[in-house]
Amino acid sequence: MKEQHWCPLYTSFQRLLLLLVLLCLSPSCSGRTWAQRKLPCDVISLNHSLAYDCSYRKLLQVPHDISWNATELDLSSNQIKILSSSSFWNLQNLTLLDLSYNFNPQEHPLKIEDQTFSMLDQLEALLLDGNGLCTVPRGLPSGLQILFLRYNDIRTVTPENFRDIPRIKVIRLSDNCQGSVCNGTLDIANHTFSSLTNLTNLTLSFNRLKAIPHFLPPSLQLLKLERNLITHIHQHDLSALTNLNALDFSGNCPVCSNTPFLCFPCNTPNGALQIHPDAFRKLSQLQELRLSGNSLKHLQTSWFDNLTNLRYLYLSFNRLVGEIANGDFLSVLPFVEVMDLSYNNAGQNSHNLKLSKNFSKLASLKTLHLENYVFSALHENHLQPLYSLANLSVLNLGTNFIYWTDLSLFEKFHNLSSVGLSENSLTFLSKRADVLSVNGYGWGYEPDIDRYGPLIHMDIFYRRHLPNIKPECLAYGPVLDLSKNNIFHINPDMLQGLNNTACLNLSSNFIGDMFNGSEFVHFSKLKYLDLSQNKVYLRYEHAFSELAALEVLDLSYNKHYFLVAGLNHSLAFLENLGSLKVLNLSWNEISTLTDKTMSSSSLQELNFQGNRLDIMWNEDLDFNNLFRELNNLTSLDLSYNRLHHIPSEVYDNFPKTLRHLTLSKNRLEYFNWTTLTQLPHLEELDLSKNQLEQVALIFSTLNSSLRLLDLSHNRISQLAPGFLRGARSLYVLNLSFNLLELINQTTFESGAENHLQQLSLQGNPLHCTCDLLEFHLWMRSNEVELPLLAIGVTCDMPMERRGRSVLSYDIEECVKDDNAMAFCILTLLLVVHVLLVSLTAHLFYWDLSYILDYCGAKLKHQCLLQHTDCVYDAFVMYDTTDPLASDWVLNHLRVELEERGERVRPLCLEERDWMPGMPIMDNLSNSVRQSRKTVFVLTEGFLLRGVVKMAALLVQQRLVEEGVDAMVLVLLQPQVLRRSRILHLRRRLCRRSVLEWPATAGPAAQRWFWHHLKRAIRKDQRATHASLHGTYFTGR
Structure with a gap:
């Protein structure tokens, strides 16, 4: 009973001590760090900025415990439904706020109350993309410089929307009227942007605009009008934008025969975008011009006459085959570095590539993209106008269905480092075989020129390099891309001419x-x-x-x-x-x-x-x-x-x-962790997504240099205590998405022994009970990064906490106030008691020793005086006809029990103490009754005597009547009763009453035998089956 009450008491007491230590440590630890880790956000501190990344956290509202000195807050891709001025009341130092993609199409759009952001005086960037907003929020802070409103449902903008933000530099309003859900257009009132004198970047793409907005501010440096419904660029539409650096008019009049999107052909005489000859006359600062996807057939030289700073010209997805062959516009573009003329084929197939001689005047050209011109052979004279271009380094001729070419022709270029021949029909078998293919043996069909993504080649990396080339390939130097062709045999004679190639792509x-x-x-x-x-x-x-x-x-x-x-x-x-x-x-x-x-x-x-x-x-x-x-x-x-x-x-x-x-x-279901000793330089070990069930690893047994250990997505249910003991080099441990239910404090090291920097535990079915208190203590006392602690490390049990964060319940619930008071008093009494006992033992040692010895002797004497009705210690039954048994009893057993040690009462022996002339049954009955125990010395043949059986019945009768087991069996010979079920049963019920004489053992074993025999004789043993016999015979 003591154990049953003491265990819960000890556990509760231990929890109290842990809680007291936890409360004592809390002020001394970095409270700010612990508060940050409790947030459902990643905190990044760099120089004077403090950024909170709370994206993709399934948040329903703005977290309340964000530090007042936060400078950047990312709340994108959550489920926030409403924002008010109280949402950011203590975050006046914010400079960047990202609230993008908090809109659920199946519910209502994000609701932003008026003046929600007005108190954020330091705010410079506000991102509200993809929230289903119908209007521009009111009360924007006056210092705002960047405003993103893409992918919303705004249909009208007026000067009133931007009156409070005169310092704005970037406005992105694209994708507010796109697709079948919008039947109208984005309505931009006159002078909407005219007062924004600091505006440099304006994006109005994908809004079905039918004309270029009027009264745009002259400060604009970038204007994007991609994929609208603009059919005309008039003379004065852009004349005021003298500072413009980049202009994007892509996809306003696309070729609708193969576009993978909702396409509206332009209602113009030739279906192309109509551009006034002087439309770009005032754009002398323009560096990038995108006119892709506008069905252009002719390019006027006057468009480019005054574009002396133009560096990047994108003209893909038009109908410029004629201009590529004979165009004069190339003669006025001496400073263009990147030109894209891809996908200008109008459906006609040509056996030869025809380039205008004016290509030779592109003195600054570095990259030329000429995909999908569609020609069957590439000869030396076809690229004649390009040979003189000293700066040309990238030539892309992919997707042209070329059957034959001689790679040696590329040796005529001065500085060519990347040649793109991907997605052609090259075989490089032999000159004869390729000529046959060109002459018709392989050219009997019209190639499928449909291509997804009609407005490609628009990323900044594509300006300098080939598409779809791995960065590590480009890093080695000159590139030859022959991927996605029909090559099935490498002919060395056909692969000549680009001997400087460092990267060859034949995939x-x-x-x-x-x-x-x-x-x-x-x-x-x-x-x-x-x-x-x-x-x-x-x-x-x-x-x-x-x-x-x-x-x-x-x-x-x-x-x-x-x-x-x-x-x-x-x-x-x-x-x-x-x-x-x-x-x-x-x-x-x-x-x-x-x-x-x-x-x-x-x-x-x-x-x-x-x-x-x-x-x-x-x-x-x-x-x-x-x-x-x-x-x-x-x-x-x-x-x-x-x-x-x-x-x-x-x-x-x-x-x-x-x-x-x-x-x-x-x-894998098992991993041999000792192998780490064989890999002294191993730094990263990834065992994720296996079927490991346990980690039988203690790092102290290894001399490992492991820095990162990934055990995520396994079936690990427990970790060994001291799992990380000795892991001095391990900085990152990933245990996410396992079956861990309980984590003890001893699992991970603390203090100076803890070297972990990041521990991932999300996705485990943790039991959020008081048994997890130790883990809370460890988290608070160790500044280890736990990714997604507030939202990913969740409870599985109990049911009412399932899916909630492990931080969602108060650990002080584990100890009630009344229990705490009781434990406090108990602790005080225990301390006082220990002090008194220690002091008394130190001062009165000899007095206490004498008293204890005296009391012990008294108690022992009283125990020996019990049962005075017994005349003998034991009645010894043995085979008197067996010389061996008689000698052992008279010369060994009698001597040991009567003459040595402390003698209490004598033994009763048949040959010595039975009354002559008295019937055997009377002598036998008296001997059993007057003796404490009856000792049967068993030898071969002894059990066949009737007197032995009678004596056993008398002893059993004592067991029934008195409830005392008085039988002691001594096996003098080892082979006696080896198969006796009764003997085996007695060994099971009364193990100490069955002894075996160690005949072949040494003196030490014999002394041990005599000790056990004396104990069995002199100690009353109430048998476990005594009550059973008593109930059966007496009917009680």
């Missing part, structure tokens, strides 16, 4: 070559080779050996021949690539290789995801050493390999130089 072709080291002999400077999405067959060890400078080789998505049974697949070529650093073998379904080991002294990164290591690491195969000889490997990605387990030999054969190991997205 998405039909290449099925068995490379033997002769295919790329003309690319001696090649460093990046992309052969992904082909049908490459790796068989010869000399493959790619001609590429001595190759650093990156991409062979991903080449599974065709790896799935064919019986073929040899060799990776021995790696030994010959002394400069190779990155190898991508992903998504090839590799299940077997000719070579059991990959060998390379230079390879640093290997991507091996999407293969079949679950087959290769089977017990019957011998691929456990597959990565052992990659002596310089630092990054290894083995995700998506369907691994259920990893053999222990594989762990031992991982390269010792590994720094990044990825095993995510497999089916």
Whole structure:
């Protein structure tokens, strides 16, 4: 009973102490840091700014505990329904406020009350995109400089809307009337923007405007009118915008035959945008002009006469084939650096490319995009006007359905570094085969020129580079893009002329070559080779050996021949690539290789995801050493390999130089954590999205350099106490989306032993009870970043708290006031008691010792005087006809119990103490009644005697009548009653009353036997079955 009451008492007392410590520590800890971590926001402090990122948090209102000195607040993509002046009453220092996308189309739009933002005097940027607003909010702060109102439902704007913000610089009002939901147009009143003398950036795209707004301020530097319904640009529409740098008129009169959007052709004589000859005359500062998607057939020279600063000209998706062949406008564009003339084909197919001789006058041209002109062959004379352009570095001829070209013609360019021939029909078989194709054997159809995204090539990176080229490819130098062609064989004779190429993209072709080291002999400077999405067959060890400078080789998505049974697949070529650093073998379904080991002294990164290591690491195969000889490997990605387990030999054969190991997205149920000792340089380990159920890891047992450990999306339900003990280098731990229900304080380290900087726990079914108090204490006392703590780390139990944050309940609920008072008093009494006992023991040690000894002796004497009605200590039954038994009883047992130690009463022996002449039954009955215990010394044949059975019945009768078990069995011989069920039952019920003489053991074991025998005789033992017998026989 004491234990049952003490355990809850101890637990509650422990909780009280934890709570007291927590309350004491709270003022000393960084209260501001804890308050920030309780918010459903990420807090970023940089120099003098304090930014709160509360986006994508499913918030219904503005959080109340945001610090007063916050300078930036992002509340985008939430579910806030209403805003008022009280929403930001204490945030007067805000300079940026993002409230975009708080509109739910199935409910009402975001409601913003008047004067909501008027108190935010320091506010410079206000973002209200995608909120379903019908009007511009009133009471905007006078210092506002940036206002975003895109993707709303504003139909009318007037000067009154912007009267309070004279300092505004950027207004974006695009996408307020677009699609089938808007049948009208955005109505812009006259002089709406005229008073905004600081306005430099105005976006009015996607609003179905039918004319350029009047009275625009001269301060404008960027004007975007993309995808409206403007059909005319008159002489004076833009004459006042003398400071304009960028003008976008794209998509006002699109070619509607292949547009993937709601298209309205222009109601003009030729269906094209009508531009006055002097429309751009006053725009002398213009640097970027976009006229794409306007059905233009002719370009007047007068448009560009005064555009002396024009650098970027976009003319794609028009009908300018004639202008490309004969245009004079090119002669007045000496400073243009980027020109896009793509998708100007009106449906006619040409065998040859025709370029105007005036292209040679584009002295500053650096990038030329000429996609979808559609011609079958590219000869040397076709690019004649471009050869003299010393600055031309990027030439994009993609999607032209070219069947033949000679790459040597590109040697005539002075500075060409990137050639784009992607999405053509090149084969590079032989000159004869390609000529046959050009003459009709492969040109019997009209190519499909439909293209999604008619207004492409508008991002800033596309000005300088080819589209769809990986940045890491561009970083190596000159690029040749031959991706998405019809190449199925590499002919070295046909790949000549671009010997300086550093990056060659051959992806998405039909290449099925068995490379033997002769295919790329003309690319001696090649460093990046992309052969992904082909049908490459790796068989010869000399493959790619001609590429001595190759650093990156991409062979991903080449599974065709790896799935064919019986073929040899060799990776021995790696030994010959002394400069190779990155190898991508992903998504090839590799299940077997000719070579059991990959060998390379230079390879640093290997991507091996999407293969079949679950087959290769089977017990019957011998691929456990597959990565052992990659002596310089630092990054290894083995995700998506369907691994259920990893053999222990594989762990031992991982390269010792590994720094990044990825095993995510497999089916691992166990991970051998001791392998970390074999990887002394490992810094990042990704085990996410597996089926791990426990982490039997304590870092103190390892000497690991691990910095990041990702265990997210597993089935981990518990962590070992002291899990992170000794993890001095681990900074990031991700345990999100597991099955953790309870987290103890001992799981993670505290104070100086805690080195964690970020701990992710969102998505776990935590039980928000008082057992989680220790975790609260740990969170408060350790400044560890817990992402999405306020909204992602939620309760699963109890039901009333399910889905709510672990911070949503008060931890002081765990200790009630009356219990706290009782525990306080109990603690005080306990302390006083300990002090008194310690002081008394120190001053009166010998007196207390004497008193305790005296009391102990008295109690012992009283115990020995009990049961004085017994004449003998024990009645010994033994086989008097057996010399061995008689000798042992008379010379050993009697001597030990009567002559040695403390003698209480003598033994009753048949040969010595029975009355001569008295019947055996009387002697037997008296001996059993007058003795405390009856000892049966069992030997072979002794139990067959009737007197033994009678004595056992008399002892059993005492058990029934007195409720005292008086039987003691001594097995003198080890083989006696080995199969007796009665003996086994007695061992189970009265274990201490069955003893066995250790005949073959030493003196120590015999002394231990005598001790137990004396104890069994002199101690009354009330049998567990005594009450049962008594109830049965007496009927009680």
